[in-house]
Amino acid sequence: MKPLLEISFSSFAAQFDKWLNGVVSNSFIVLVAELVVTGVCLLAFLVLLCFFLGYMERKVAGFIEIRLGPNRVGPKGSFQIVADTVKLLFKEGITPSSSDKFLFHLAPVIVVTAAMLAVAPIAFASHFQVYDISIGVLYVSSVSSVAVIGILMAGWSSYNKYSLLGAMRSGAQIVSYELSVGLSLISIVILTGSLRISDIVMSQENGWWLFKGHIPILISFVIFLIASTAEINRAPFDLTEAEQELTGGYHTEYSGMKFAMFLLAEYINLFVVSAIAATIFLGGWMPFHLGHWHAFNSIMDWIPSSLWFMGKTLFIVFIIMQFRWTFPRLRIDQLLNLEWKYLLPISMVNTILVTVMAIMGWHF
Amino acid sequence: MFLKDYFSTIYKSVSSLLTGMKLTGYYFTHPKEIQTEEYPDNRATLTMFDRFKGEVTMPHDENNEHRCTGCQACEIACPNGTIKIITKQELQPDGKKKKAIDAFIYRLEMCTLCNMCISSCPSDAIKMGQTFEHSVYDKKQLTKILNKPGSKIMEGVE
Numbered sequence: 001m002k003p004l005l006e007i008s009f010s011s012f013a014a015q016f017d018k019w020l021n022g023v024v025s026n027s028f029i030v031l032v033a034e035l036v037v038t039g040v041c042l043l044a045f046l047v048l049l050c051f052f053l054g055y056m057e058r059k060v061a062g063f064i065e066i067r068l069g070p071n072r073v074g075p076k077g078s079f080q081i082v083a084d085t086v087k088l089l090f091k092e093g094i095t096p097s098s099s100d101k102f103l104f105h106l107a108p109v110i111v112v113t114a115a116m117l118a119v120a121p122i123a124f125a126s127h128f129q130v131y132d133i134s135i136g137v138l139y140v141s142s143v144s145s146v147a148v149i150g151i152l153m154a155g156w157s158s159y160n161k162y163s164l165l166g167a168m169r170s171g172a173q174i175v176s177y178e179l180s181v182g183l184s185l186i187s188i189v190i191l192t193g194s195l196r197i198s199d200i201v202m203s204q205e206n207g208w209w210l211f212k213g214h215i216p217i218l219i220s221f222v223i224f225l226i227a228s229t230a231e232i233n234r235a236p237f238d239l240t241e242a243e244q245e246l247t248g249g250y251h252t253e254y255s256g257m258k259f260a261m262f263l264l265a266e267y268i269n270l271f272v273v274s275a276i277a278a279t280i281f282l283g284g285w286m287p288f289h290l291g292h293w294h295a296f297n298s299i300m301d302w303i304p305s306s307l308w309f310m311g312k313t314l315f316i317v318f319i320i321m322q323f324r325w326t327f328p329r330l331r332i333d334q335l336l337n338l339e340w341k342y343l344l345p346i347s348m349v350n351t352i353l354v355t356v357m358a359i360m361g362w363h364f
Numbered sequence: 365m366f367l368k369d370y371f372s373t374i375y376k377s378v379s380s381l382l383t384g385m386k387l388t389g390y391y392f393t394h395p396k397e398i399q400t401e402e403y404p405d406n407r408a409t410l411t412m413f414d415r416f417k418g419e420v421t422m423p424h425d426e427n428n429e430h431r432c433t434g435c436q437a438c439e440i441a442c443p444n445g446t447i448k449i450i451t452k453q454e455l456q457p458d459g460k461k462k463k464a465i466d467a468f469i470y471r472l473e474m475c476t477l478c479n480m481c482i483s484s485c486p487s488d489a490i491k492m493g494q495t496f497e498h499s500v501y502d503k504k505q506l507t508k509i510l511n512k513p514g515s516k517i518m519e520g521v522e
Contacts, residue, residue: 068398
């Protein structure tokens with residue numbers, strides 16, 4: 001059976017490239033133009049996605065807490081987030097008088113940039129990536145830890161004890177949970193033998209790693225979810241903001257659009273983490289296939305690959321949101337105990353198990 | 365022993381986390397559990413629960429008769445001085461005089477809805493009403509006379 005849409009994202013991109021090459025002869029200008037177009041498209045997509053995720057978060061929170069969520073602005077409250085954005089746009093951006101002005105203004109930019117950089121190697125649809133870098137997994141895990149510099153910068157430059165405490169906590173948290181995230185990513189890299197995102201997706205053509213990799217991969221999937229929730233500073237690991245203790249953590253002193261940029265970065269990070277989890281463990285844009293059931297498989301192929309990717313990503317996003325609205329926040333010592341006493345030893349043993357599994361060829 | 369504790373901690377924490385997620389997942393997938401009242405929109409169908417205390421009211425029957433004897437027990441019981449009862453002497457058909465209420469003055473702006481007047485009333489003359497939309501522009505409108513004009517005491521209530 002043919003796919004639902006004749007035009008896929010990849011063929012559209014190829015046609016655009018062909019058209020631009022026909023119009024402009026200079027290849028350098030073509031490259032620059034394509035980079036600009038890609039950047040603008042990605043930016044627009046991410047901002048729209050953040051609107052959607054903000055709305056989804058509120059609705060999920062509402063339904064979990066037996067409320068309705070936003071339901072006044074627009075149909076079913078869907079324009080609530082637009083109203084909030086307009087409110088933030090019109091707010092005064094206050095800079096504390098004793099703050100380090102340069103770092104204070106730079107910090108939100110760094111946080112957003114780090115979040116957006118990590119989007120580059122994500123495969124949105126079949127053969128549709130911004131940059132299929134050969135070390136994709138390594139790139140994502142390294143770039144996403146740059147954000148901690150922005151957070152530390154924000155906390156330091158605010159000249160506020162709450163901000164600094166929040167930033168220090170964030171540093172401790174990200175540095176420790178990075179290890180578990182890395183080890184659980186490595187377990188898939190061991191099985192795939194490649195760091196390239198497209199290779200990892202293609203290796204799941206006959207089944208997703210979550211099903212092919214038996215219990216060790218299931219464990220590393222759970223560890224990845226927990227550790228990456230901690231890495232993007234979301235509840236129940238939101239010690240960096242901890243409203244009740246630190247009023248707002250590292251972004252206490254930020255207001256207006258600079259605060260909105262932190263919010264944007266939070267949702268982009270949420271998307272990136274979910275997209276990586278969906279790509280690595282759930283097969284990215286690969287449709288769900290069941291053995292030799294050809295009829296079932298062809299129906300699954302009929303659904304466009306971009307929908308598969310978004311569906312899986314939103315599923316992971318939902319799970320992370322459910323974490324947030326179910327569990328109470330951890331104390332800082334509990335947080336570090338969880339990482340160093342439980343997640344890290346388990347994921348180390350797990351990595352050994354996966355290695356043995358890969359050597360003996362026990363996976364499907 | 366250490367390993368046993370270690371793994372039992374993991375097992376206990378994972379199972380308790382899953383219990384929590386099961387509950388929130390249940391709430392998420394069952395929108396009928398939602399408790400929110402969309403108040404100004406559902407004004408027509410809104411019913412308050414039985415024990416809701418909105419204001420003190422004096423029920424009158426179809427003959428415009430109430431049960432208040434004017435004993436002033438509520439006035440004494442009220443901690444805020446919310447209730448003021450003005451009595452009069454009414455001439456009975458048999459020529460005797462009998463005490464009856466002229467005005468049952470109730471000041472809603474001073475009332476804390478503590479229910480002490482209602483529990484002290486020996487003849488069940490006053491009750492808590494269900495209305496709660498009391499906002500007015502003038503404070504004077506909150507001082508109410510609860511007995512309706514021309515009303516008299518019900519037959520048989522002493």
